[in-house]
Amino acid sequence: MKYLGFNVRLALLLGVLVTPAAAQRPFPDTSAAEIALLLRTKGMSGGALKILMQEHGPQPKGKLDAIADTLTEIAISYPGDSIRSVNVRYEALQTLAASGRRLRGIPYTGAAERLAQIALSGSSVRGGALYALTLIVDRGRALQLLRQVATSRNAIAYAAVGHLARDMGAEGLALARQLYLQDSAREPNAREELERMARYYKWQ
Amino acid sequence: MRWHRVGLPALALLTSCVGGEISSPKVTNKAPVPNIDQLFCRNKPCDPIQIDWQPIVLGTGGVDPCDWQELRAGDTVQGQLSTRGIRIALIKSTNRASECVPNVSMACTPNPVAWGETVECTVSINPIPPGAFVDFGQWHFHGPGDVEVEGPANYTWSGKMIVSGFVDIQVIVDNWGFWAYSEINVNRRTWSWANEIGGRRGNPGEIDQCFDTETTAAMMEGQSCTSSNPGALFTPTVLSNESGYSSARVQDYGPNSGLWYLGSATATMQLRSQIARNYRADGDPHPMVGESAIVNSCVDHFGNANSRNTHVVNTECQTIQGFLDFIDFAWNHEEATHMSPALAEGRKPASDVHLLWESVVVQEGPEELLNRASIKYTGADDNVQRAAKTHTGDTVFFSFRRFLSNANLWPLLGEQWHLVNTGFRF
Numbered sequence: 001m002k003y004l005g006f007n008v009r010l011a012l013l014l015g016v017l018v019t020p021a022a023a024q025r026p027f028p029d030t031s032a033a034e035i036a037l038l039l040r041t042k043g044m045s046g047g048a049l050k051i052l053m054q055e056h057g058p059q060p061k062g063k064l065d066a067i068a069d070t071l072t073e074i075a076i077s078y079p080g081d082s083i084r085s086v087n088v089r090y091e092a093l094q095t096l097a098a099s100g101r102r103l104r105g106i107p108y109t110g111a112a113e114r115l116a117q118i119a120l121s122g123s124s125v126r127g128g129a130l131y132a133l134t135l136i137v138d139r140g141r142a143l144q145l146l147r148q149v150a151t152s153r154n155a156i157a158y159a160a161v162g163h164l165a166r167d168m169g170a171e172g173l174a175l176a177r178q179l180y181l182q183d184s185a186r187e188p189n190a191r192e193e194l195e196r197m198a199r200y201y202k203w204q
Numbered sequence: 205m206r207w208h209r210v211g212l213p214a215l216a217l218l219t220s221c222v223g224g225e226i227s228s229p230k231v232t233n234k235a236p237v238p239n240i241d242q243l244f245c246r247n248k249p250c251d252p253i254q255i256d257w258q259p260i261v262l263g264t265g266g267v268d269p270c271d272w273q274e275l276r277a278g279d280t281v282q283g284q285l286s287t288r289g290i291r292i293a294l295i296k297s298t299n300r301a302s303e304c305v306p307n308v309s310m311a312c313t314p315n316p317v318a319w320g321e322t323v324e325c326t327v328s329i330n331p332i333p334p335g336a337f338v339d340f341g342q343w344h345f346h347g348p349g350d351v352e353v354e355g356p357a358n359y360t361w362s363g364k365m366i367v368s369g370f371v372d373i374q375v376i377v378d379n380w381g382f383w384a385y386s387e388i389n390v391n392r393r394t395w396s397w398a399n400e401i402g403g404r405r406g407n408p409g410e411i412d413q414c415f416d417t418e419t420t421a422a423m424m425e426g427q428s429c430t431s432s433n434p435g436a437l438f439t440p441t442v443l444s445n446e447s448g449y450s451s452a453r454v455q456d457y458g459p460n461s462g463l464w465y466l467g468s469a470t471a472t473m474q475l476r477s478q479i480a481r482n483y484r485a486d487g488d489p490h491p492m493v494g495e496s497a498i499v500n501s502c503v504d505h506f507g508n509a510n511s512r513n514t515h516v517v518n519t520e521c522q523t524i525q526g527f528l529d530f531i532d533f534a535w536n537h538e539e540a541t542h543m544s545p546a547l548a549e550g551r552k553p554a555s556d557v558h559l560l561w562e563s564v565v566v567q568e569g570p571e572e573l574l575n576r577a578s579i580k581y582t583g584a585d586d587n588v589q590r591a592a593k594t595h596t597g598d599t600v601f602f603s604f605r606r607f608l609s610n611a612n613l614w615p616l617l618g619e620q621w622h623l624v625n626t627g628f629r630f
Contacts, residue, residue, distance in 0.1 A: 042387075044369065049350035083553040087563055090583070091348050094576055098350075101575070103568055124554035127586020128579040135575055158435075159586055166433065189593055196434050199416060 032066040045095040053105030071096040072114040076121040097132035116145040134167040157190035308382040316389035324362035341374030345459035363458005395562040398551040403475030417480035422534035424542035427474040469558040477538035487513035490607035527604035549591035555584040
């Protein structure tokens, strides 16, 4: 901003002398509660991704985890079947998922676990959360979590089998084969998925 | 409109004169008294002076600061202070209206705006004190997907809109700072695949590669299923830019400048039900050996004992009602238990891929657009899979002739023998 004196700019940045009747800038980059409110009322994550990826500098782990937990909770349990409600859940999911990818800043290390948590819930975005695991930077962790889901009794286990075989490269395919040979799948559709793969790949 | 003000010491140019008395209503003043060392009067010529003073709050009967003008002979003084036993008038210079707090507002029109149409947002300042310093920060647009677009440092910003969000701008008027912002609502495109998705009975050969006909009597899958992805319901099975959708980007310099979005959606769900080839008219033939009743029936019908498939044996050599019932049951089961629920789910907002994709917007580029579209794609697919995979009921028995290759027989199975795998698996 041209011609703006230092003191005025500093005052504005520090938010000093704000009158009670006035509102702050509409996109606070602070608390999980504020982000949750913006998500629930406007379907926007209000800068949460920038915070999770620490784009503007280091953030306390507790703050990152609080925001991530808020996004997880909204992705799982924000109510309603309308497209607006669905998009609120997806906005929360997409923000959390993007934080685990190599977009900008520092990938958030807590994204994978929370994506798995959403995947294991009954939410209508669970399938997207499971797929998002295949995109995160920490491939090793993604493989571990996909294996856990694939061998669970959760109804989405079949999808985890499919992602291992088709979306996680040679390592994922080898893990799927191992699950078949060790008879590790417990959910019926996951077992069927493995049997189909075994026929196709001729696993012995 | 939202604003906050920063109160800072301001310079005031006041007129003053020496001597005289002033008669006016008493003013309630809680602020520090300015350091004024000259009297103000209304009956004598006044000399302007420059002093430092703090903003004060006038009590009831106070004046609108924006109406204050330089004191002139014959004016009515509307407020006064007492300092050091000298009554003074509080007046306001027309050159420094630092207590004249302007209204800063923003209007975006049209709002709501149709998707793809142009919106214009303009900041208004009223009043602008004469000679006031006015400065604009840069516009910002904030939208879902954590997009943030930076605009010009100007009082207006316009451009094509594809996603709802907020615009804001910082405005400085003299020493007051304001944030002005406005929500912009974009009417969505009416995307939906609800009237485009469908399903039907497969023609002979369709989706055969997607199930094991030795163990499964019938199946329902997507038209694009493959042997490596046998459970695929959507087309394409693997999403990519230009396969399933096309990407586009806002090319102007407005609030949605540079944002990537889906320009069109072509992904679909076309379901197919299918009977295992073993039981279709195009099934593999088997030698007519074994039970003489059926062999003779085929010889009588065709004039020879050439190999025949299960379909022909049960519908032409003989008419076996159990086989006809089995075929009907298989088709109806696939359609009622799997295809119909899948289509019903596919038409719901959480599974309508086109509807879900309509709002996908990213800033990073086409790769991130694909990531976000894929996340919604697989989410919708899972919802439909869940609806389509529900099985109810037990194994169902049907009595008809099947060729047992290990015995070279065409027994009438069902009542006398259990079927392979204890029944047909649908």
